């Protein structure tokens with residue numbers, strides 16, 4: 001099962017925007033860029049909303065049918081481990097093996113010794129096409145990297161083999177993710193990780209390292225964009241080198257778990273994948289929920305009332321809602337508008353504060369991050385919220401499609 005060169009991790013909390021998201025990919029296709037849709041939803045999201053992986057499969061199948069989508073598409077078991085993979089086997093054909101929690105846990109000394117003995121070819125100086133300086137690796141450094149990552153890669157191997165035994169050989173796409181860790185992986189660490197993945201026989205088609213900088217939920221990248229650009233290109237160079245050297249799948253590419261809306265690095269990512277003729281997987285499902293709220297606010301009436309209520313309740317329950325996302329949001333609480341003030345807003349004012357348009361004076365990234373995690377409040381509204389999604393479908397769909405196409409696809413693929 002091959003994943004196309006470009007793919008997007010889409011999907012949405014409540015499973016209503018599949019068609020609207022697909023419409024953006026259809027438009028990209030019309031302009032000559034094929035992007036494979038991958039519906040992704042993590043176990044964390046399923047838990048908070050009370051959905052099952054089968055619900056995502058149903059949404060994806062229905063959207064594909066309704067839109068007449070002829071290309072491949074996938075359903076991703078996003079960020080799974082041995083403890084929860086079984087619930088995803090039937091519905092999914094893309095598995096993101098999350099081993100971030102195992103990085104830094106050392107393998108047994110004998111295992112590290114034998115890894116080093118088997119990979120002496122990694123030692124020394126390597127000229128990697130696309131990296132100016134030779135990449136140097138001596139034994140103490142290799143040992144240190146193996147101590148940090150070998151156990152995690154072996155864990156990925158276990159999850160992979162378990163999934164393969166349940167799902168069948170060649171029946172799914174494999175991603176390995178290490179993005180939810182404290183420290184970014186350097187290109188030389190990535191090289192060793194890929195060597196270890198090849199040894200484990202993990203046929204990964206995407207790998208999600210942690211990049212430097214902050215990837216907070218729903219808001220732009222915080223960090224040094226120039227540094228990111230260098231790092232991203234070096235990772236592409238290492239992957240190209242490793243694919244040849246270690247016989248990893250030719251389709252192996254970087255996966256960026258964007259946390260949605262990393263607009264300031266899209267230029268660098270787009271330029272790098274063109275320069276290297278590389279593929280890209282970009283996960284950006286979360287942005288869609290906020291477009292639903294924007295659509296509801298703009299619709300007025302009950303839609304706007306719901307949007308305001310989601311804000312008010314999220315404001316009151318900020319600690320509870322932010323808990324599971326503590327490492328990926330930075331909210332300045334002093335800059336959150338008072339719910340009483342928000343209640344006086346009209347739909348345009350609400351949309352202005354929420355919509356990710358940094359040039360809009362009303363845009364408030366603190367409010368946006370709070371609402372990003374506020375989907376739990378909407379989930380608790382149950383049928384009232386879902387009915388509103390149906391009732392205001394056209395205006396919501398318009399915002400969902402325009403956001404994905406204009407703010408994500410165009411800056412990555414259609415730069416003039």
Ligand SMILES: [Zn+2]
Nearest residue numbers: 177179180257
């Ligand atoms: Zn992730």
